[in-house]
Amino acid sequence: MKNLNICIDIDGTLTNPYYWLDKTAEHFNKIVRHEDFTQYEYSKVIGISQSDYDEFYEKYKFKYHSKDVLRFKARDVINKFYLSNNVFFVTAREKSLEMLTFSYLNRKNIKFDRLFVLGTHHKVKKAKELKCDVFIEDNPYNAEELSNAGFKVFLIDTTYNRKISHHNIIRVYDWIDIEDAVNNLILAENAI
Structure with missing residues (x-):
């Protein structure tokens, strides 16, 4: 499970x-x-x-x-998540980029369950459909919309999202930080 x-x-x-x-x-x-x-x-x-x-x-x-550069340790951490969690990529990219994105993830050897190319920055509906436990995001507007809808958001720190805060948003600084935050969330969920 x-x-x-x-x-x-x-x-x-x-x-x-x-x-x-x-x-x-x-x-x-x-x-x-x-x-x-x-x-x-x-x-x-x-x-x-x-x-x-x-x-x-x-x-x-x-x-x-097709040449996007991965963040440090992103692949390693996501592939660890995949072993015991459902991993869904949910992107605002245009539908025309769906096959390129799918190929890119596979070429980079990133494990995942499903890819959703929405063509919109509004991700709340998809997060609800997926029964999302945590959303990892950088866009301040998406983070705010998701957190206002009750989702826990791990907001990866960038220069353009530092002005946002919300009780459902946890600021993380890199993928090592994200790994720790997700593991703490799993421990908390299993303790209930």
Whole structure:
């Protein structure tokens, strides 16, 4: 029997949160330090229009998403989770990226039960369907929406999500921290 239903975001959570910022800044010949990335919207941080960013994203989404860089220890920790928990990737990525995302996870040797490519940042409905016990996320808006709906969120620390707090949000700093937090949650659940 599996212990927990763990939902995991991909971009910025599984992968490096500054990868797309770096690629976007490079494309538009801008210099942006990671510590200046204090809001979630790339276009605002870089100082370009949303339509310019959307055009860039549309042109390069397949190329750059196929080369996304994993966060340190993410694969190791998730593969440990998979042994005794249900692991669901729940991403806001567009549906057009579903096969690329599936292939990427397999190519990176990441074990998981299911992948859900929602095409929207609103993840509460899917979290309810999956009976999610904990959601691992980086996006401050998603974290807030999920926590307001009663879900426990492990918010992986980034420069753009430091202003958010909620009683259902636990701030974690890396995948080693996430592993400890999930193990503590399992111990708490088993003690009941």
